[in-house]
Amino acid sequence: MGKLLEVTDLSISFGGIKAVQNLTFHIEEGEVLALIGPNGSGKSTTVNMVSGVYIQNSGSIVFEGKRIPEKMSIAERAKIGIARTFQTPKPFSHLSVYDNIYTIALQKNSKAQAAELTDEILNLTKLYDLKDARSGKLSIEKRKWMDLARCMAVKPKLIMMDEVMAGLNPSEMEDSLELVRTINKEGITVLFIEHVMKAVVSVCTRAIVLNQGRLLCEGEPMEVLNNPEVVAAYLGGEVHADGN
Ligand SMILES: Nc1ncnc2c1ncn2[C@@H]1O[C@H](COP(=O)(O)OP(=O)(O)OP(=O)(O)O)[C@@H](O)[C@H]1O
Ligand SMILES: [Mg+2]
16 A cells, blocks of 8 residues: 555645645545535645646646646546546436446447446446436436446546535435445545535545645544534534534
């Protein structure tokens, strides 16, 4: 085990808004790391910089010991193993669940390999029975699962999950947490962004907290949630350590 991702002194501003400021953290290979913090604290922006959607103003991103050049594209980053879900999933709505996954699997594989990988992922994500459904017709839960399935089709080393539990009822959430564990057991490292603290505590081994674009603290999830500074940062927000 070593450091899979090392982010050092990362900053980005939009106009006058310092969305992320001098952020330093790392992700251990194999862990499920929580990235939490109030609305607007810079969580999605961090994922956007790591995945190549935004280019940082300063600071560095190192993946598997190699610095990622600023201009490396989203697709190139995906190729070296960096995948992410979107806060709002963006599937090819007109395609079936199968084709959504297969199309992405084809990018790195022969047709036969892609078909095999797609079947494997459909089984793993328990989407097999829905493989012929048009993805635009799926429930929120299944759409989120398909988004994860599509991430898996690039055989990633890291999946950054941006609020994959949002909008789910408690039993759907349990199933989804089980899916996150399954993905992690497959050897995939996970960065888990979530407002539902019960989910964070149940699946994450470590947590880092952002507040106004800066790192507030890090530690074990329960310890971090009881930190008075974290509680204060969330005051007026929507966090409750016992639920959502
Ligand atoms: N493309 C953009 N243009 C301008 N401002 C942006 C852009 N992206 C993010 N921001 C700003 O950066 C700050 C951080 O936003 P970000 O989306 O990263 O927060 P977040 O922690 O993901 O919040 P949430 O929990 O609500 O999803 C906010 O003030 C947001 O308005
Ligand atoms: Mg966000």
